[in-house]
Amino acid sequence: MRGLIRYLLKNYAFLLFLLLEVFSFILIFNFNSYQKAQYLNSSNKVTGTVYNTYNAIRHYFSLASVNRKLAGENAMLKSLISDLPYVKVTPYSVIMKAEVTDSVYRFVSARVINNSVDKQNNYITLNKGRKHGIKPDQGIINSDGIVGVITTVSESYSLGFSVLNQRWGASAKLKKSGTFGPLSWDGKDSRFASLTGIPFHVELATGDTVVTSSYSSAFPEGIMIGTVHSLEKPAGENYYSIDVMLSVNFRALSYVEVVENLKRNEIKALESKKEDDPDNQ
Incomplete structure (x- = not known):
C-alpha cells in the first residue's frame, strides 16, 4: 500500500496531466x-x-452449418427467380420484379456479425452498408422468414431491429383467410411473438401459417413469419390473443437478405400527398 502511495506521489504530475486530457x-x-x-x-x-x-x-x-444455411438461401432465391419475369444480377444484389404485386425488389446478401436475443430490444449488425446499397427501413429476411428491419447504416456496416425488439412490429396476415393484424414481441421468449387484431369470427386453428401482409413496404407479401402456436378468446374482448411460433431461429442467424422495395419512395410520396389534401382531413 505504501508503495502505491509513493508511486502516486512520484508520478502525480503525469497522472494529473492524463486526467485533464x-x-x-x-x-x-x-x-x-x-x-x-x-x-x-x-x-x-x-x-x-x-x-x-x-x-x-x-x-x-462453423463452415458446415453455414454451408447448409447458404444452400437454403440459394434455394429460396432460385424459387423466387423462377416465378419472376424480370431478373437482373449485379455484383452485390439481385433485382427482381414481382409478377403479382408489380413491385420491384432488390435483394442484397449479408452476413450477421453481431446479434442479441436476450434483451428487451434486440439488434442485428450486418457486414454490408451504404456502399452496398443498404438503407434504413429495408427489410431483413432469410430462407426461414422475416428477421427484422434496417435502422442505421454506415459506409460498410448496418444495424437493424430484429423481430425480437419491442420498438418494432410487422404487418402480418393469416395465410388461409388473408385476415391481417400487427405482429409484435413481448420481450419474453425468442421463439414466439404476438399477433393481435384478429376478430373472433375468423376461423383459426393452431398450426395455421402466418406470413407478411401486403401493407408493409419493407417486405414482399407472403414471406414466412411462423405458425399459430396457441390462441385464446379473452373474456370481454372481440379479438383473439394469439401466440405465433416464429419460423426463424434467432439464436442461429448467419446469412440474411436485405430487401429494398424500389417503388417505396413513390408509394410514400403518393401517401403523403393524400395526408396533405384538405379534403381528406
Whole structure:
C-alpha cells in the first residue's frame, strides 16, 4: 500500500496531466457537434470492424452449418427467380420484379456479425452498408422468414431491429383467410411473438401459417413469419390473443437478405400527398 502511495506521489504530475486530457476530450466531444459526429462515426467503424473480425473467426469453425444455411438461401432465391419475369444480377444484389404485386425488389446478401436475443430490444449488425446499397427501413429476411428491419447504416456496416425488439412490429396476415393484424414481441421468449387484431369470427386453428401482409413496404407479401402456436378468446374482448411460433431461429442467424422495395419512395410520396389534401382531413 505504501508503495502505491509513493508511486502516486512520484508520478502525480503525469497522472494529473492524463486526467485533464481525458476531461478535455469529454468536453470537446460533448459540446462540439462536428467533433462528436467524427467520434461517433469512427466508433461505429471500429465497432463494426471488431464484430467482423470476431465473427470471421467464429464463422471459420462453423463452415458446415453455414454451408447448409447458404444452400437454403440459394434455394429460396432460385424459387423466387423462377416465378419472376424480370431478373437482373449485379455484383452485390439481385433485382427482381414481382409478377403479382408489380413491385420491384432488390435483394442484397449479408452476413450477421453481431446479434442479441436476450434483451428487451434486440439488434442485428450486418457486414454490408451504404456502399452496398443498404438503407434504413429495408427489410431483413432469410430462407426461414422475416428477421427484422434496417435502422442505421454506415459506409460498410448496418444495424437493424430484429423481430425480437419491442420498438418494432410487422404487418402480418393469416395465410388461409388473408385476415391481417400487427405482429409484435413481448420481450419474453425468442421463439414466439404476438399477433393481435384478429376478430373472433375468423376461423383459426393452431398450426395455421402466418406470413407478411401486403401493407408493409419493407417486405414482399407472403414471406414466412411462423405458425399459430396457441390462441385464446379473452373474456370481454372481440379479438383473439394469439401466440405465433416464429419460423426463424434467432439464436442461429448467419446469412440474411436485405430487401429494398424500389417503388417505396413513390408509394410514400403518393401517401403523403393524400395526408396533405384538405379534403381528406
